[in-house]
Amino acid sequence: xxxxxxxxxxxxDGGICAxxxxxxxxxxxxxRKNKSKNDIALIFSDVPGSCAAVxxxxxxxxxxxxxxxANIADGKAQAIICNSGNANTCNADGEYIARTMCELTGKALxxxxxxxxxxxxxxxxxxxxxxxIAAGIPELVKKLSKDGSAEAAAGIMTTDTYRKxxxxxxxxxxxxxxxxxIAKGSGMIxxxxxxxxxxxxSDVAVTAEMLKKALSExxxxxxxxxxxxxxxxxxxxxxxxxxxxxxxxxxDCDGPDFKTFMKALxxxxxxxCRNIAADGEGATKLLECIVTGARSKKQAQTVAKSVVCSSLxxxxxxxxxxxxxxxxxxxxxxxADVNVGTIAVAFKSAAGTVKVCENGAGIPFSEExxxxxxxEKEIEILVDxxxxxxxxxxxxxxxxxxxxxxxxxxxx
Amino acid sequence: xxxxxxxxxxxxDGGICAxxxxxxxxxxxxxRKNKSKNDIALIFSDVPGSCAAVxxxxxxxxxxxxxxxANIADGKAQAIICNSGNANTCNADGEYIARTMCELTGKALxxxxxxxxxxxxxxxxxxxxxxxIAAGIPELVKKLSKDGSAEAAAGIMTTDTYRKxxxxxxxxxxxxxxxxxIAKGSGMIxxxxxxxxxxxxSDVAVTAEMLKKALSExxxxxxxxxxxxxxxxxxxxxxxxxxxxxxxxxxDCDGPDFKTFMKALxxxxxxxCRNIAADGEGATKLLECIVTGARSKKQAQTVAKSVVCSSLxxxxxxxxxxxxxxxxxxxxxxxADVNVGTIAVAFKSAAGTVKVCENGAGIPFSEExxxxxxxEKEIEILVDxxxxxxxxxxxxxxxxxxxxxxxxxxxx
Numbered sequence: 077x078x079x080x081x082x083x084x085x086x087x088x089d090g091g092i093c094a095x096x097x098x099x100x101x102x103x104x105x106x107x108r109k110n111k112s113k114n115d116i117a118l119i120f121s122d123v124p125g126s127c128a129a130v131x132x133x134x135x136x137x138x139x140x141x142x143x144x145x146a147n148i149a150d151g152k153a154q155a156i157i158c159n160s161g162n163a164n165t166c167n168a169d170g171e172y173i174a175r176t177m178c179e180l181t182g183k184a185l186x187x188x189x190x191x192x193x194x195x196x197x198x199x200x201x202x203x204x205x206x207x208x209i210a211a212g213i214p215e216l217v218k219k220l221s222k223d224g225s226a227e228a229a230a231g232i233m234t235t236d237t238y239r240k241x242x243x244x245x246x247x248x249x250x251x252x253x254x255x256x257x258i259a260k261g262s263g264m265i266x267x268x269x270x271x272x273x274x275x276x277x278s279d280v281a282v283t284a285e286m287l288k289k290a291l292s293e294x295x296x297x298x299x300x301x302x303x304x305x306x307x308x309x310x311x312x313x314x315x316x317x318x319x320x321x322x323x324x325x326x327x328d329c330d331g332p333d334f335k336t337f338m339k340a341l342x343x344x345x346x347x348x349c350r351n352i353a354a355d356g357e358g359a360t361k362l363l364e365c366i367v368t369g370a371r372s373k374k375q376a377q378t379v380a381k382s383v384v385c386s387s388l389x390x391x392x393x394x395x396x397x398x399x400x401x402x403x404x405x406x407x408x409x410x411x412a413d414v415n416v417g418t419i420a421v422a423f424k425s426a427a428g429t430v431k432v433c434e435n436g437a438g439i440p441f442s443e444e445x446x447x448x449x450x451x452e453k454e455i456e457i458l459v460d461x462x463x464x465x466x467x468x469x470x471x472x473x474x475x476x477x478x479x480x481x482x483x484x485x486x487x488x
Numbered sequence: 489x490x491x492x493x494x495x496x497x498x499x500x501d502g503g504i505c506a507x508x509x510x511x512x513x514x515x516x517x518x519x520r521k522n523k524s525k526n527d528i529a530l531i532f533s534d535v536p537g538s539c540a541a542v543x544x545x546x547x548x549x550x551x552x553x554x555x556x557x558a559n560i561a562d563g564k565a566q567a568i569i570c571n572s573g574n575a576n577t578c579n580a581d582g583e584y585i586a587r588t589m590c591e592l593t594g595k596a597l598x599x600x601x602x603x604x605x606x607x608x609x610x611x612x613x614x615x616x617x618x619x620x621i622a623a624g625i626p627e628l629v630k631k632l633s634k635d636g637s638a639e640a641a642a643g644i645m646t647t648d649t650y651r652k653x654x655x656x657x658x659x660x661x662x663x664x665x666x667x668x669x670i671a672k673g674s675g676m677i678x679x680x681x682x683x684x685x686x687x688x689x690s691d692v693a694v695t696a697e698m699l700k701k702a703l704s705e706x707x708x709x710x711x712x713x714x715x716x717x718x719x720x721x722x723x724x725x726x727x728x729x730x731x732x733x734x735x736x737x738x739x740d741c742d743g744p745d746f747k748t749f750m751k752a753l754x755x756x757x758x759x760x761c762r763n764i765a766a767d768g769e770g771a772t773k774l775l776e777c778i779v780t781g782a783r784s785k786k787q788a789q790t791v792a793k794s795v796v797c798s799s800l801x802x803x804x805x806x807x808x809x810x811x812x813x814x815x816x817x818x819x820x821x822x823x824a825d826v827n828v829g830t831i832a833v834a835f836k837s838a839a840g841t842v843k844v845c846e847n848g849a850g851i852p853f854s855e856e857x858x859x860x861x862x863x864e865k866e867i868e869i870l871v872d873x874x875x876x877x878x879x880x881x882x883x884x885x886x887x888x889x890x891x892x893x894x895x896x897x898x899x900x
Contacts, residue, residue, distance in 0.1 A: 136820030136828050136848075166816050166828075168849045200813025201850040264800055264817065305799040306718065307814070308821035387717040387799070388676055388895055395896025401612025402719070404578055405676065408548030409720035416548050436548075437580045438613040477889045483800055484807025 084246050085340050087347075091225025091241030092256040095279035097122040097321035100224035102231030105212025107161040107204070116209065117231030117258075118181070118216040119156040119275055124191055125319035127153035128288035130295055132312030138163050139170025140194045141313060143178060147190050151284025153317055154191040156275055157181045157213070158232050160260065164196040164204040165310045173204050180210055184217040193315050197234055197260055197273050200310060229258040232273055235357050235482055236262045242347045246340045248324040248333050253280045255340050259348045263357035263483060264309040266302075266385070274299065274314040274348060280337055281320035282327040290338050291316050298345040301377060301470040303385045304356035305479070316341075353471035354454070358478030361393055365457040368467040375412045375461070376468035382410030383457055384472030393455060394474035398423060398446035400432040403457060418462030425452035496658050497752050499759075503637025503653030504668040507691035509534040509733035512636035514643030517624025519573040519616075528621065529643030529670075530593070530628040531568040531687055536603055537731035539565035540700035542707050544724030550575050551582025552606045553725060555590060559602050563696025565729055566603040568687055569593040569625070570644050572672070576608040576616040577722045585616050592622055596629040605727050609646055609672055609685050612722060641670040644685055647769050647894055648674045654759045658752045660736040660745050665692045667752050671760040675769035675895060676721040678714075678797070686711065686726040686760060692749055693732035694739040702750050703728050710757040713789060713882040715797045716768035717891070728753075765883035766866070770890030773805055774866045780879040781872040787824045788873075788880035794822030795869055796884030805867060806886035810835060810858035812844040815869060830874030837864035 093100050100119045107115040127148045131141050147153065157177055164170050174194050182189035196204065219227070229239035243256035257276040282290075291314065299314060320326070327333050354362035365383040370376035383389060386406040392399040400421050407414060421433040427448045430441050449455070505512050512531045519527040539560045543553050559565065569589055576582050586606050594601035608616065631639070641651035655668035669688040694702075703726065711726060732738070739745050766774035777795040782788035795801060798818040804811040812833050819826060833845040839860045842853050861867075 132821075134817065134820035135826055136816045163813070166813060166845070166849050168847075199811075200817060201845065202813075203850075264814075266821075307798055307800045307817060310813075310817050310820055386719055387891075388719045391892050391895030394892060397897050399611075401575070401578060401614075401722075402676075404548045405546065405612060405719060405722050408546035408722055409544075409678075414547055433578070433613065437578050438615075475892055475895075477892050479799075480803050480806060480887055480889050480892060483803030483887075485809050 085244050085343050088243050088245045090243050090256060091229060092119055092258050092275060092277040093222045093225045094243035094256040095254040095277045097279055097319045098277045099220040099222055100228035101216045101219035101221065102227030103212060103216060103219065106208035107159055114227060114231035115161045116159045116212055116216060117228035118220065119228060119277065120185060120220050121154050121317060121319040123319050124152050124154045125317050126151055126282055126284040126287045127315065127317050128284060128291045129313060129315040130291060132309055134308050134310045136166065136310045138165040138196055138311035139167065140164055140174040140196045142171055143174040144193050144195065147178065147192060152191060153193050154187050155181055155185055156193040156315060156317065158195040159209060160197050160232050160234055162196060162198040162202055162204040163200045163311050166201040167203055173206055176206050177209055180213045184213050195273055195313050197232060197311055225256065225258065232258065232260040234260055236260055237355055240348055240351045242344055244340050244343050246336060248280065248336060251322050251324040253322040253324055254278065255344050257344045257348055259352055261304065261352040262355050263305055264307045266306045266308045276316040276344060278316065278318040279322035280318050280327065281322065281324050282318050282337065286327050286334060287316055287318055290341055294338065294341055294345055298342065298349050301381060302349045302353055303381060303472050306385050349471050353473050356473035357482045358476040359473030360476055361474040362454045363393055363457060363472045363474065365459060365470045366467065367459045367461060369460040369462045369464060370466040371464035373466050373468060376466050378410050378412040379407050379459060379461065380468045380470035382406045383459065384470045387475055390472065390475035393450060394476045396447050396450035398430065398432055398450060403459065404433065407459065414461055415463055420460040420462060422458040423449050424456040424458055425449045425454060427452050497656050497755050500655050500657045502655050502668060503641060504531055504670050504687060504689040505634045505637045506655035506668040507666040507689045509691055509731045510689045511632040511634055512640035513628045513631035513633065514639030515624060515628060515631065518620030519571055526639060526643035527573045528571045528624055528628060529640035530632065531640060531689065532597060532632050533566050533729060533731040535731050536564050536566045537729050538563055538694055538696040538699045539727065539729050540696060540703045541725060541727040542703060544721055546720050546722045548578065548722045550577040550608055550723035551579065552576055552586040552608045554583055555586040556605050556607065556725065559590065559604060564603060565605050566599050567593055567597055568605040568727060568729065570607040571621060572609050572644050572646055574608060574610040574614055574616045575612045575723050578613040579615055585618055588618050589621055592625045596625050607685055607725055609644060609723050637668065637670065644670065644672040646672055648672055649767055652760055652763045654756055656752050656755050658748060660692065660748060663734050663736040665734040665736055666690065667756050669756045669760055671764055673716065673764040674767050675717055676719045678718045678720045688728040688756060690728065690730040691734040692730050692739065693734065693736050694730050694749065698739050698746060699728055699730055702753055706750065706753055706757055710754065710761050713793060713880065714761045714765055715793065715884050718797050761883050765885050768885035769894045770888040771885030772888055773886040775805055775869060775884045775886065777869040777871060777882045778879065779871045779873060781874045781876060782878040783876035785878055785880060788878050790822050790824040791819050791871060791873065792880045792882035794818045795871065796882045799887055802884065802887035805862060806888045808859050808862035810842065810844055810862060815871065816845065819871065826873060827875055832872040832874060834870040835861050836868040836870055837861045837866060839864050
């Protein structure tokens with residue numbers, strides 16, 4: 077992104093309610109026994125908008141995905157309802173429950189149930205009872221407000237330790253436009269040609285077709301390059317809802333406006349990726365593997381993702397151990413065809429940069445310096461394949477005692 | 489395997505020295521600073537034998553693999569030298585060091601260096617000095633004995649907590665035959681069309697061609713179905729050396745003798761797989777995923793391996809949590825084309841069997857009973873795909889605090 081383009085996109089407050097015409101709310105409706113944790117969220121646009129989504133490639137799919145797919149087949153939506161605490165997946169009555177969630181939401185908002193996106197996240201294979209949701213929806217509608225982003229972001233959290241919400245502002249043809257987003261992490265995260273739960277709002281006027289194109293292109297370089305634990309969820313979904321309230325000239329084809337929109341969207345999605353990775357289950361460190369010198373995008377992406385997925389490397393990063401052999405090992409088994417003899421590796425953080433490997437072999441480095449670099453909260457693993465000019469970034473986190481603790485008794 | 493065939497194959501003592509004509513030894517030569525841990529092993533056959541091997545598919549390959557591949561290109565070998573504590577991988581002088589190890593071993597034994605198999609295991613990317621090895625080899629040769637299997641098995645261990653050695657006895661045409669094996673685990677284990685470090689000896693008379701066929705067929709169902717942490721090592725290698733000292737009629741084609749040999753080999757390799765998995769880094773439990781009702785071997789294997797590789801399921805098994813949704817999730821993202829609606833899942837151990845999922849949806853079960861089943865040391869995860877008659881087994885272990893501890897500071 078050029079400096080000029082970056083300057084034009086600025087972070088603002090308000091999350092998913094920052095775009096004009098959007099309100100949101102969240103609450104505890106009783107799915108979770110712990111009343112201090114929200115378990116349901118509602119996002120509403122004053123007017124119907126263009127809607128696009130990408131879904132998990134896991135063949136075991138949450139029932140809400142099937143219902144959402146059908147509902148937005150016309151490229152249109154006006155509201156998003158999402159519960160946490162239960163994935164509504166592998167339940168015999170799952171689709172009935174998901175459809176009922178849309179009907180109850182549509183009724184309370186006075187819109188068609190077909191304009192409602194539905195999502196669920198939490199434990200797989202436990203019946204989701206409709207009663208608390210039915211009781212909670214009217215309350216959620218009453219609470220809808222321009223200040224509701226934080227409550228909604230809290231409503232979709234599972235093992236996340238903090239809310240992920242972000243918004244940016246930029247201009248299209250002199251009109252102020254905004255994109256906001258919320259996301260939930262933080263385990264079973266290994267999006268594969270799809271993504272985790274992400275809801276993005278925008279007041280940009282854009283056709284459903286171009287919105288779909290923007291999202292599909294973007295996730296290849298963002299959510300699909302993120303992994304917490306290698307487990308591709310059954311309920312992954314990223315939805316963008318754009319209502320046109322900014323009053324810009326409708327984006328209906330490629331061109332400067334579409335490119336600006338994509339840059340702004342990418343600013344939001346990269347922010348969400350970095351924060352999902354940093355707040356991965358049990359994580360103490362954000363890992364960012366930046367591969368350069370690749371022959372192709374595919375080669376760069378395959379290598380970058382393999383490195384952030386290695387359990388051994390993730391554990392070494394937790395221990396601030398510059399065990400770069402594990403980086404080489406992960407490159408070697410990535411499936412990408414590489415020239416081992418030209419690979420260089422370095423670790424970088426706020427504490428400095430340490431080169432550890434050149435031409436595929438180790439070089440002397442200060443263990444003390446390396447320890448300092450790897451003791452920071454954000455670590456860059458720099459891999460130069462020395463074979464071309466293409467680059468790619470993947471995000472992940474360290475593997476810690478707390479990941480084991482959290483997942484040793486997730487249900488109980 | 490039929491009961492009759494099973495009866496004919498019996499476990500015996502002696503490990504890799506159980507087959508006639510084999511001796512072995514192990515010692516600490518100074519690669520490891522801790523003198524109480526062996527770091528080098530030698531296996532010797534009185535006469536040259538047929539030799540076959542399979543290697544890692546990791547593109548970053550240990551130097552010893554290149555040298556071994558060249559040495560046994562003629563299908564013949566007489567000795568195996570292997571050090572632990574250093575992988576001799578990603579070192580500029582790696583091949584020179586590996587070749588020198590063969591030369592020193594050949595000289596001390598009075599055989600051609602071309603008849604020596606060389607292997608290394610340990611940290612990647614740290615120079616391997618030849619001095620301690622050069623000093624240790626004559627000592628190793630002196631120590632060679634029929635009781636040397638345990639010392640040799642100890643010499644190839646890294647983070648293993650116990651030695652893996654096994655031997656079986658069976659008959660071919662009235663002649664008593666034996667196969668012995670040793671292996672090292674226990675991290676960076678995710679063999680992929682290859683395997684980890686395994687050395688198998690036999691006194692069977694078999695051509696190099698048929699030995700290669702037996703090993704290649706066998707690893708598909710054994711070592712390739714094993715995963716500790718998803719990381720395919722750079723130094724994986726499985727070698728079989730068969731010297732013909734049993735005096736059986738030479739196996740030079742498929743037939744009853746070859747089938748008996750394959751069954752005996754499989755008994756050894758399955759034993760090694762189960763023990764490598766049970767002693768995975770930090771492991772407290774052996775996981776065995778048995779997939780039945782598959783349409784094809786590939787479908788069965790893909791599903792079984794995906795299940796034992798899931799970090800989330802591995803952590804749940806550590807916590808004795810019957811979170812079967814994670815089994816369904818791992819099946820769904822395995823890449824195998826499955827019919828979710830016909831899948832059944834049960835957990836089984838010495839404490840009993842608990843069915844948790846039928847027709848792709850949860851069924852009521854006793855959490856107390858499930859906890860008891862999952863608190864045992866060996867857990868079977870039974871997956872019936874309900875689509876055919878093919879079955880497959882994969883082996884793995886739970887993900888524990890100790891895996892993180894061990895790998896947080898492996899080098900330091």
